Each structure stands twice: as C-alpha cells, then as structure tokens.
Amino acid sequence: MFLLALKMLLGDRAKYWMLVGGLAFSSLLMTQQYSVFQGLMSWTTSHMRNMRASIWVVESRVEQVNESKAMRDTDLNRVRSVEGVDFAVPLFQGVLKARTADGSDKMIQMIGLHSGTLYGRPPRMIEGDIAQLRLPNSVVIDTLAMESTRLGSGMGRPLKVGDVFEINDREARVVGICQTERHFFGYPYVFSSYDQALQYSPRQRKMLSMILAEPKPGWDTAEVAQRIMKETGLRAFTVPQLEASTIRWVWNNTGIPISFLTTIILGFVVGVAVCGQTFYSFVLENLRNLGALKAMGASNGLLAGMLLFQAMIVGLIGFGMGIGLTAFFGLTVAQSGQPPFKADAAFVFQSLAAVLVICALAALFGIRRVAKLEPAIVFRG
Amino acid sequence: MTTPLRSVNPALPTAAPVVFNSSGSLAVGARGIVKVFGVGDARTQALKGADFEASEGELHLIVGPSGCGKTTLLSVLAGTLSSDQGEVNLFGTRLTGLSASEVTRFRCRHIGFIFQQFNLIPTLSLVENVSVPLLLNGAGRRDAEAKAAERLRQVGLAGRERQLPTQLSGGQQQRVAIARALVHEPRLVICDEPTSALDSMTGHQIMELLSTAAKAPGRCVLIVTHDPRIYGYADRISVMEDGRVTHVHAGASLSSYIHSENRS
Numbered sequence: 001m002f003l004l005a006l007k008m009l010l011g012d013r014a015k016y017w018m019l020v021g022g023l024a025f026s027s028l029l030m031t032q033q034y035s036v037f038q039g040l041m042s043w044t045t046s047h048m049r050n051m052r053a054s055i056w057v058v059e060s061r062v063e064q065v066n067e068s069k070a071m072r073d074t075d076l077n078r079v080r081s082v083e084g085v086d087f088a089v090p091l092f093q094g095v096l097k098a099r100t101a102d103g104s105d106k107m108i109q110m111i112g113l114h115s116g117t118l119y120g121r122p123p124r125m126i127e128g129d130i131a132q133l134r135l136p137n138s139v140v141i142d143t144l145a146m147e148s149t150r151l152g153s154g155m156g157r158p159l160k161v162g163d164v165f166e167i168n169d170r171e172a173r174v175v176g177i178c179q180t181e182r183h184f185f186g187y188p189y190v191f192s193s194y195d196q197a198l199q200y201s202p203r204q205r206k207m208l209s210m211i212l213a214e215p216k217p218g219w220d221t222a223e224v225a226q227r228i229m230k231e232t233g234l235r236a237f238t239v240p241q242l243e244a245s246t247i248r249w250v251w252n253n254t255g256i257p258i259s260f261l262t263t264i265i266l267g268f269v270v271g272v273a274v275c276g277q278t279f280y281s282f283v284l285e286n287l288r289n290l291g292a293l294k295a296m297g298a299s300n301g302l303l304a305g306m307l308l309f310q311a312m313i314v315g316l317i318g319f320g321m322g323i324g325l326t327a328f329f330g331l332t333v334a335q336s337g338q339p340p341f342k343a344d345a346a347f348v349f350q351s352l353a354a355v356l357v358i359c360a361l362a363a364l365f366g367i368r369r370v371a372k373l374e375p376a377i378v379f380r381g
Numbered sequence: 382m383t384t385p386l387r388s389v390n391p392a393l394p395t396a397a398p399v400v401f402n403s404s405g406s407l408a409v410g411a412r413g414i415v416k417v418f419g420v421g422d423a424r425t426q427a428l429k430g431a432d433f434e435a436s437e438g439e440l441h442l443i444v445g446p447s448g449c450g451k452t453t454l455l456s457v458l459a460g461t462l463s464s465d466q467g468e469v470n471l472f473g474t475r476l477t478g479l480s481a482s483e484v485t486r487f488r489c490r491h492i493g494f495i496f497q498q499f500n501l502i503p504t505l506s507l508v509e510n511v512s513v514p515l516l517l518n519g520a521g522r523r524d525a526e527a528k529a530a531e532r533l534r535q536v537g538l539a540g541r542e543r544q545l546p547t548q549l550s551g552g553q554q555q556r557v558a559i560a561r562a563l564v565h566e567p568r569l570v571i572c573d574e575p576t577s578a579l580d581s582m583t584g585h586q587i588m589e590l591l592s593t594a595a596k597a598p599g600r601c602v603l604i605v606t607h608d609p610r611i612y613g614y615a616d617r618i619s620v621m622e623d624g625r626v627t628h629v630h631a632g633a634s635l636s637s638y639i640h641s642e643n644r645s
C-alpha cells in the first residue's frame with residue numbers, strides 16, 4: 001500500500017514538484033543561512049586558533065578575544081608567580097595603520113610576540129623563518145596581507161619575503177609569510193616581536209594587551225586559570241571558556257544571531273506554509289479516492305501512515321536537493337572564504353529533522369481531514 | 382415496528398412480505414433502520430425504520446424514486462454509515478454490535494464495492510487498482526498483482542494491466558471496478574447505480590458480469606439502481622419509498638413487476 005501511496009503522489013506531477021521545490025527552497029534557506037552564521041561565528045573565535053595559547057589572561061572587564069584593554073607591565077610578573085604557571089609571556093595586539101604604495105593607509109592586525117619564546121606564533125609558515133622576527137624591523141605577514149598589493153611598494157604584485165613597507169612611518173621588512181584563519185575584523189595579520197610592536201604602535205601609558213600562559217605539566221588548565229584570577233584579579237580563560245564567552249558576547253551585543261535566526265525561522269515557516277497548503281490540496285483533490293479506500297476497508301491508521309509516508313518521502317527528496325544546493329554554494333564560496341561557510345554533520349541531521357517536522361505538520365492537516373471523512377461520501381454523486 | 386406492505390397492483394400476485402427467517406441462506410438482514418441527517422431546519426430523516434433482507438446466491442436490486450433513501454440504506458448495510466436505530470446482520474455477524482475498527486476490518490474482508498463514478502485511482506495502473514483490496518487484506522505485492530491480473534483477464538481486459546484508468550472507456554473502467562470488487566472473494570458485493578453512467582449495451586455487459594458473480598456460493602450482490610433496463614437480471618427487487626422498503630418482489634410477482642415497470 002505504501003508503494004501505491006507513493007505512486008499516487010508521484011502521479012500528480014505539479015503537486016509533487018511544488019512540494020519538492022518548496023522543501024528544497026526551505027532547506028536551502030535554513031542550511032545556507034545556518035552555515036553562513038556558523039562561519040561568521042567561527043570568525044569571531046579564529047583569533048584563538050591563530051595564536052594557540054593555553055591560558056588567556058586579560059584585563060578584568062574583557063569578555064571576548066577580539067577585544068583588549070591594556071594592563072600594567074607588572075601584571076606579567078604577578079601572573080608568572082601564580083602556582084601552576086609554567087611560563088607566561090606578554091602579547092601586544094592592536095589595529096595599526098600601514099602605508100600603501102599610493103600613499104593611503106591600510107588597517108592591519110598587529111601582533112607582538114614575546115621574542116624569547118615566540119609563544120602565540122601562527123600555526124603554519126608558508127615561507128621564511130619565524131625566528132627572524134627577532135631581527136630589528138622585521139615582520140611576518142599572512143597571505144591576506146601578502147595578496148593585498150596595495151601594501152607593496154607600487155609593484156602591482158603580491159608582497160614577497162624581502163619586501164619592505166611602512167607601519168606608522170617605520171620600516172617593516174617581510175621575513176616570512178604565514179597562513180592564518182581570517183580574523184573577525186577582516187584585517188590582515190602582521191606579526192612582529194613584542195618590543196618591535198611597541199615601536200610600531202603609538203606610545204601609550206599601558207601597552208600590555210594580553211598575557212598568554214601555559215600550565216605546568218600535570219596541572220589542570222582550568223584550575224590554573226582559576227588560580228590566576230583569584231591571585232591577580234585579572235581575568236583568565238581557558239580556550240573553551242574564551243570561545244564560549246566570545247560567542248556569548250556576540251549574542252548579547254550584536255544583531256547578527258537574531259537576523260540569521262529570523263531568516264532560518266522564516267525558511268521553516270515558508271516550508272510549513274507551502275507544503276502544508278500543497279499537501280492539503282493534494283488530499284482534498286484525492287478525497288474521493290481516499291474515501292473509496294476507506295470504504296474498501298483501509299483504516300484511519302493505515303491512511304494516516306500512507307499520508308505521512310508520502311510527506312516524508314518528498315521531505316527527503318526536497319531536503320536532498322536543498323542540502324545539495326547549499327553544498328554547491330559552500331564549494332563556490334570556499335575559494336574566497338566570503339561569505340564564511342561552515343557546516344557539520346550534526347547540523348545536517350538537525351536540518352533534516354526540521355524538514356521532517358515540516359512534512360509531519362503538512363501531513364497532519366491531511367490526516368485530520370481524512371480521519372473525519374465519511375466513507376459513505378463515495379456513494380454520493 | 383413493522384411496516385404494512387402493499388402490493389403495487391392488487392390484481393397481481395402479492396409481493397413476499399419482509400420477514401426474518403432463520404434459514405442458513407440469509408445473507409443480509411436489517412430491521413428498523415433509522416437514519417437522520419442534520420439538525421433543526423436542515424433535519425432530514427432519510428430512513429424511517431427500513432427493513433431489508435437478501436439471501437445468498439442472490440442478485441438483489443433496490444429501487445425507488447430519487448431521495449427515498451436507497452443510497453443511505455446501502456451505506457448502512459455496507460457498514461460505511463452508522464444508523465441511528467436498528468440492527469444490521471451480515472452473514473450471521475451483527476454489524477451493529479461491532480466497534481468502528483471491527484466494522485472496518487469486516488468491510489475489508491467481506492465486502493466488495495462498485496461505485497457509480499468507478500472511483501479508480503487515476504495515477505495507478507489497472508492491475509495496481511485491482512490489487513488494492515488484496516493489499517488491504519495483507520497480501521504481498523506480487524501475489525496481489527498476479528491475482529489482480531487474473532481478474533482483469535476474467536472481465537475481458539487481458540493485456541491492459543499496465544494501462545491507466547484514463548486510457549479506458551467508461552464501460553471498461555467499470556469492468557476494472559468489478560474486478561477490484563471481486564478480487565478478494567468478498568461475500569457481499571455492494572453497487573450503487575453501476576450502470577447509470579454507461580450506455581445500455583455496456584450496461585448489459587456489466588450486469589452479465591455481476592449476475593455471474595452473484596452465483597458464486599455464499600455470495601450476495603446488492604445493487605441500487607434507477608435503471609429499469611436491468612431489472613431483468615434481478616432475483617429479487619426491494620422497492621423503497623420515503624425511507625422504507627415497501628414492497629419486495631420475487632418469483633411471479635417479480636416478473637409482473639418488471640413487466641409493468643418496463644411498460645411505463
């Protein structure tokens with residue numbers, strides 16, 4: 001009977017495509033928007049993956065990784081003296097102006113690394129040697145900075161190792177090129193030593209942006225972070241804590257999640273509306289046939305099962321098409337990384353569940369109608 | 382309450398009265414069926430205490446003026462409509478004593494349906510349409526389709542199993558409906574105006590098929606009709622008027638009734 005149920009629906013080409021199309025559109029909207037949202041959210045924490053520190057110590061009011069408030073230089077020693085801390089190093093981070101070939105300014109994300117350890121260095125060097133950051137006036141740039149030809153000296157080509165440009169009127173010589181994940185603000189990364197970074201940056205009373213720390217072997221990271229907070233009054237995060245705090249901050253302080261959520265809910269509602277409507281009219285048009293089946297002894301349960309089955313099958317097909325389109329979109333934008341796109345298996349199952357809920361709701365209207373149907377109607381002209 | 386029965390023409394032999402006998406051959410028995418539709422101004426009493434009976438091996442026509450309650454009575458007898466009062470017995474089972482789902486199961490197993498508008502599912506092939514009652518009774522698809530194809534052959538549609546109903550004429554569609562109604566060997570076959578959408582030649586072919594079907598042992602065929610051309614196929618005719626069965630004709634009374642109806 002279920003096979004016949006499927007044929008009944010497939011026989012109605014117009015309705016079938018309307019249902020599949022509606023569901024494909026709805027799944028596309030939900031999955032694509034969700035993936036872009038996930039991508040955006042991953043941008044908000046990309047900074048942590050570019051730096052890879054175990055414990056992040058910041059000024060007590062800082063809530064997220066893309067923000068820093070300067071601390072006193074003495075804070076570094078206070079952190080170092082906390083029990084369980086293996087080592088702690090200073091970090092400078094700030095958005096500075098680099099001079100482009102045509103004389104205008106370009107914003108860059110300046111990172112000053114502790115020159116002794118280079119702790120917080122980017123995960124992958126493409127060219128050059130990060131150790132050369134210890135030489136005066138040297139920087140390592142990421143590929144985004146490299147490709148930004150405006151930074152070069154008017155050569156109209158990407159920057160290379162050995163090229164020179166200016167940051168705040170000071171010479172910066174490229175000694176290496178690294179791979180980074182795009183920063184939330186979208187500025188290219190420029191790494192230098194901590195002391196060098198202070199020279200590039202306009203002079204201020206307090207210059208220490210963050211302290212990166214590592215727990216002693218055998219110590220629990222979260223516990224050490226807790227100790228740092230208790231003993232210094234500064235704020236210390238482990239990686240998962242800072243990630244969570246950063247995402248919470250985005251939820252509380254930007255309209256991004258709400259606007260994406262709205263679109264996703266809209267996709268769901270459109271799905272329910274289009275499918276519910278189409279499926280219901282399919283049921284109405286087949287009322288005589290369903291009545292005949294009922295007269296011939298099909299129980300309400302069987303008919304409900306058949307309608308549900310029909311709805312679920314179009315749901316799966318529509319979802320398949322929608323997720324296919326989303327994947328296509330993802331592959332298309334993967335090259336440029338704009339807009340950000342991030343999908344995972346759990347999310348595929350969640351959106352599949354959402355689509356099946358849409359289908360179940362659509363079928364439910366029809367099932368209610370059929371349950372109330374008097375089989376005797378088939379005798380009426 | 383019993384209804385006094387009058388014959389159409391007192392000069393003709395008297396119609397057999399509606400009595401409940403306990404003979405083993407009683408297929409359908411109904412007593413005192415009342416059915417009311419709607420409430421208030423829209424209230425219609427479609428059946429006003431109708432009595433009815435039919436025997437096994439019988440092709441039984443139910444006739445009467447439009448609106449007298451024929452379709453309603455047939456629906457109650459088939460268990461597709463519940464009555465407000467009265468009792469229905471089918472082959473020794475008290476239908477009125479069963480739960481809704483038991484009635485559904487009973488219909489599924491023991492009743493075949495033929496509708497005026499054929500009601501074949503347009504997107505399914507002939508063999509799929511015919512196999513539906515078997516599938517509803519739990520048969521496997523291959524089995525069901527093999528039996529369905531055999532039935533289609535019996536109604537003269539061999540080789541057209543994979544066609545769609547829309548590719549057939551009305552008469553051919555009604556044959557498919559007959560194949561579907563008989564495929565699961567039901568004991569009761571219910572037909573509402575099976576010939577009224579057909580021309581008279583096709584109507585006769587359909588009636589031939591149905592009267593052959595009625596001869597199967599233990600089976601009863603009930604037909605509601607307006608069509609005097611097919612009265613000749615009847616073993617018995619129940620005449621309805623205003624919500625009741627008023628006359629039943631069989632034997633000699635039947636011949637003269639048919640004669641008088643066909644003349645008028």
Ligand SMILES: Nc1ncnc2c1ncn2[C@@H]1O[C@H](COP(=O)(O)OP(=O)(O)OP(=O)(O)O)[C@@H](O)[C@H]1O
Nearest residue numbers: 418419425426427446447448449450451452453454
């Ligand atoms: N579902 C319903 N709701 C309201 N009234 C109904 C319903 N079904 C039947 N009736 C009324 O009950 C009465 C008997 O109807 P029924 O269809 O049984 O007559 P019939 O003898 O089959 O007529 P016809 O020969 O025109 O088919 C009619 O007055 C009809 O209007």
Ligand SMILES: [Mg+2]
Nearest residue numbers: 451452453605
């Ligand atoms: Mg009728």
